Amino acid sequence: MAMLDTQSPFLFLTCQPGAEPLVKADIQARYPALRFAFSRPGYLTYKSETLLGLDVPRPSVFARRWGLSFGWKPDIAQAWDLAQTHLQRLPDIVHLWARESEANDALPPEIQAREASLLAEITKSTSTPINREALQGQVVLHLIEIDPERIAIGASLQSPPHRSSVAGRPPFLSIPEEAPSRVWGKVSEAFWRTKIKPNARDILLDIGCAPGGGTRVLLDFGAQVVGVDAAQMHPSILANKRFHLLPLVMENVDPKTLPTGISGVVYDVNLSPKLMLGHLSALLSAIPSLQWGFFTLKLNQPSLLGDLKWMLKKIRASGFPHLFVEQLVYNRQELFCFASKQAHALTEAPSSI
Numbered sequence: 001m002a003m004l005d006t007q008s009p010f011l012f013l014t015c016q017p018g019a020e021p022l023v024k025a026d027i028q029a030r031y032p033a034l035r036f037a038f039s040r041p042g043y044l045t046y047k048s049e050t051l052l053g054l055d056v057p058r059p060s061v062f063a064r065r066w067g068l069s070f071g072w073k074p075d076i077a078q079a080w081d082l083a084q085t086h087l088q089r090l091p092d093i094v095h096l097w098a099r100e101s102e103a104n105d106a107l108p109p110e111i112q113a114r115e116a117s118l119l120a121e122i123t124k125s126t127s128t129p130i131n132r133e134a135l136q137g138q139v140v141l142h143l144i145e146i147d148p149e150r151i152a153i154g155a156s157l158q159s160p161p162h163r164s165s166v167a168g169r170p171p172f173l174s175i176p177e178e179a180p181s182r183v184w185g186k187v188s189e190a191f192w193r194t195k196i197k198p199n200a201r202d203i204l205l206d207i208g209c210a211p212g213g214g215t216r217v218l219l220d221f222g223a224q225v226v227g228v229d230a231a232q233m234h235p236s237i238l239a240n241k242r243f244h245l246l247p248l249v250m251e252n253v254d255p256k257t258l259p260t261g262i263s264g265v266v267y268d269v270n271l272s273p274k275l276m277l278g279h280l281s282a283l284l285s286a287i288p289s290l291q292w293g294f295f296t297l298k299l300n301q302p303s304l305l306g307d308l309k310w311m312l313k314k315i316r317a318s319g320f321p322h323l324f325v326e327q328l329v330y331n332r333q334e335l336f337c338f339a340s341k342q343a344h345a346l347t348e349a350p351s352s353i
Ligand SMILES: C[S@@+](CC[C@H](N)C(=O)[O-])C[C@H]1O[C@@H](n2cnc3c(N)ncnc32)[C@H](O)[C@@H]1O
Pocket: 180, 181, 182, 183, 184, 207, 208, 209, 210, 211, 212, 213, 214, 215, 228, 229, 230, 231, 248, 249, 250, 251, 268, 269, 270, 271
């Protein structure tokens, strides 16, 4: 049996710890035939009525890593043996991590120590590359310590919607002290995820920019930035000659006053998307040069999840036919929507299970 014929009726997914109720509601709406099987904070499994393959589609917009699930074993050696039974041959790469390590800050020393001892153990069993970035088409074996003495075993086929890193962690886990806000992490992660790289020729629009953590990231690409916010900006941002502030609420921005050629927009307003997306769509559809957008969609009430389709429709109506939605590691009670004028590897619609 070839590895790609590997099948299981179970799938696993990982998400932001605490987001499990949202994951359950999202999967119930998208794939009502999937049956919830097991969960720990940040880790869930589901059972399908039919066998699933390694290319199982992303089951939820909250999923960061997902794939087939083969159950769990009490230690690495037994987990490795079970994985071999299912996969029939060595995987291309192993991602080994502790469930709680999906943090958005430097990992606590005790988790680092646990991961180090798991790694020491598995290197006794195999010379397969461990915890390297997964490349498209590779079969990734996930060994996740879900509890002490419980190693969950899963496998996935790497494709663009899958995060390529261990646990889906962004490559940076601490925010520079000089960053004006923690939004530095969110916007940096969005650029890492989408591989968008602005340069000095870009003019970017930053809506809800104060105090300027995200603006710092945009300026560090060398871009010109037009910020929109009536709140106080950090002095280090105001001092930058490539930053221009419109000290207004977004609803009062006249598109005719904006420079021509704006190529990207970052939207991070702390108000309900239901209130704001109509205004946003009116403003952005008057900027035909826009190529891409990063939108933070507040989800501070689970009921807002039911409005996600409507929100995405509004973003499409702003001039972006291609969308991708995910919960970033640096998102809290919110989702990230990447919107693009051109098709992009990430924005292919996930097919149904
Ligand atoms: C989460 S903070 C933004 C953080 C910022 N992006 C950063 O990187 O530091 C949300 C911002 O939205 C702004 N805001 C709220 N309503 C707004 C509106 N109608 N138009 C523009 N900005 C608004 C607030 O003043 C606040 O600064």
